[in-house]
Amino acid sequence: MSSLLRGEEMCLAQLFLQSGSAYDCISELGELGLVEFRDLNPNVNSFQRKHVNEIKKCEEMERILGYLLREIKKADISLPESDMNPVSPSPKHIMTIMEQLQRLEVELGEVTRNKEKLQKNLLELTEYTHMLRITRNFVQRSAEREPLQVQYEEFPFLEKDTRMDYSSMQRLGAKLGFISGLIQRAKIEAFERMLWRVCKGYTILSYAEVEEYLEDPDTGEPTKSVVFLISYWGDQIGQKVKKICDCYHCHLYPYPSNNDERNDVVEGLRTRIQDLHTVLHRTEDYLRQVLIKASESVYTWVVQVKKMKAIYYILNLCSFDVTNKCLIAEVWCPVNDIPKLRRALEDGSRKSGATVPSFVNRIPTTDTPPTLIRTNKFTSGFQNIVDAYGVGSYREVNPAPFTIITFPFLFAVMFGDLGHGIIMSLFALWMVRYENNRKLKNTRNEIWNTFFEGRYIILMMGLFSIYTGLIYNDCFSKSLNIFGSGWNVTAMFTAKVWTTEVLKGNNFLTLDPDVTGVFKGPYPFGIDPIWNLASNRLTFLNSYKMKMSVILGIIHMSFGVILSTYNHRYFRKRYNLYLVFLPELLFLLCLFGYLVFMIFYKWLAFTAKDSKLAPSILIHFINMFLMQGDAKQPPEQGKAMEPLYPGQTGLQIFLVVIAVLSVPVLLLGKPVYLRWLQNGGQNRLGMYRGYERVRRNSDEELCLLRSEDMEEGNSHSDPSSSGEHLSKEFNFADEFLHQAIHTIEYCLGCVSNTASYLRLWALSLAHAQLSEVLWAMVMRVGLRMDTALGVVFLVPVFGLFAVLTVSILLVMEGLSAFLHALRLHWVEFQNKFYSGTGVKFCPFSFSLLPSSFEHDGLL
């Protein structure tokens, strides 16, 4: 627990690594994730570091791996799911991997290029086939029309040879040419218009659409094409037509002169297409096999390359010692893990077969170590929300173990609804039950990840909401009557206060608790269910909830102030306890603790009989500051000025005086005391002065002394406690300013933070009202219809009710209450004791390294 309460004790250590075994030692450390490396070469450019070539090689390998992964993804091959964790390769294996990858890349490139060429060929042949088929139809159609034509004497041969072809036209003496090909359907109209404008009647264009989709070689998308046949007279027209065809990117194919030629070409094409299909299939199969074989080992390679790159990066952070044979690395390490670190170095040295083992050495430091707080899957969510405000300073009290309960509790105070709490808990339980399901863990949806990471937080929030929902007696805006209400209506009739005439003459009547038998006692668990039926419900609830918010707030803040004593005692600043903690606590409790006392007193002491005399607490509180009251007020000012209890004025004056006196103590106490320590306390400071002179002579001696201390476990590695005794420059002005700001912040903060806790009332009111509106406007409309149709109507009404409940009341209100509870923790609670100016400990661990491939979705 001490780790979660305060953070681990850290130390700075030096690792002496033999050059031969440095790689393996760092590999071992990466697997364990124990230490954080410091950069010993901060002034060196990243291009001038020692291992920059190796890193370049790693990046080259990553490039090839990325290409491989993309190809594998394109071919829809699934990677074998494995949880294995290959170790980083030794430098010997690196070359093997590099060669394999390069070979694969070359092979893949070749095969892909071949495949593309084959596909292009296939496309051309297919287009040619279509063209021949469709132009035959053109000719056939005109052939069918022939018998209807009048036969002219001059052209008797037309009866026999009724197709348009070169031979007949040549006999006509005209130079007829044909151009045929394919064009994209989108362009055909423009093409036709252009042809007509340019050639004006010297061309005949006929076209028909190809039924099936052909793949466009440039974009790879299926497009529709149109087969066209242009017949023209004259060479110049032919040139123009060819130019226009080029312009429109048509695919032109030679037009056969007669039927036999056409048939031959079609046969030839058919065989060629079949051959091409076979070759293409074989090529695709081969490509697939290559990719499958690569996919078996690509995951291993990715992990190995990633680890290799990380190790070389760390090696770049190290420096050489004077003899140039040994690498020195400086690391931050938790003190409890030093034995583990030693074992890891021994393992690494053994694996690399080095004769001289590497070793570790603790060194003293005045730098502040990073903060490490060990968490498990339950506490990590709460630690994250504390760290989001600020990582704790080294070894100060961590609010997280308390946040585990107080955060869901304050959320539930704002959210309190039994039904909504049950739904939220079930959702969280589902997430927790299936938390080891890979699909849930590894999605890339950011919003889902956020919810999933916080599943334990949501579970706690839901469970507490169930409890507060029971106390608020609010379940989807309806109340439960489990124990029997404490209010009795019949008693009003028995006491003859209400009769049937009274009932007939009024719309609303108020029960009077003063009448005997009307109020039988408070509801034993929560708010009485009769208030749900009352029209003045909010009057009662508002008063209750506001007082509750103030009480909870002041207790929460007092808890925060008390937690600061942990810090004062740990860092050996006992004077803080008397000069800072005590005034703070007195100020808070004398003023606002007294307010809490007054609230409880009024609840307990004033019954319905005194309801006319019941004082307003707020007015008394204000008068306390103005030092009024006790003067005999005339009766018409009445109830507000009567004392709550005898001796009230005297007690209040006493409390105000204490509170006012504690302010200057808070303001001046600490700076004055520290200054007195520096100047005045001769006997205490005398021996440290002598110590200082010694220190100026030999720094190392002091370091040795300190490190001895540390090994004996005497002093804490906290710089400020020892530094404060030895410091030569104690800046009074600095300290005074700091303390003045703290005092003003604290005192004004007490007032404003107490008022800030009223948001507990505000949000719970908003939630209750929204819930009620949703019921009244949606569900009740459906429940009101009492015909048979009403049953059918109720189904969509309930669907709407459910959707609105989840989206507005659960998601929106939930997020809102979450945010406000978080703010209350971050500001009102934590500014009483938490500084949050630390740095988080980021160990060198392979499992924590991000992978760019996972980020791109390739893995």
Next chain:
Amino acid sequence: MADQRFAIAMSVMTLFWGIVGGVVPWFIPKGPNRGVIVTMLVLTAVCCYLFWLIAILAQLNPLFGPSLSTDIIWYLNLAWD
């Protein structure tokens, strides 16, 4: 009768949360998480007990009663007694 109900409720709740916050922590087995679990139990007991206590004390001496519509009064007169 009313006092009895109040007394029973008060003692049951105090006893229950007292056990949760004061007795159960002694039975948590020693382990790395003992501190966290004990903190959680104590804080839960304190928060929940305080919340219930505020709710019941606020209703102990009501200074005014609920204002009901006459229809509801008719119904309650007949149904609740």
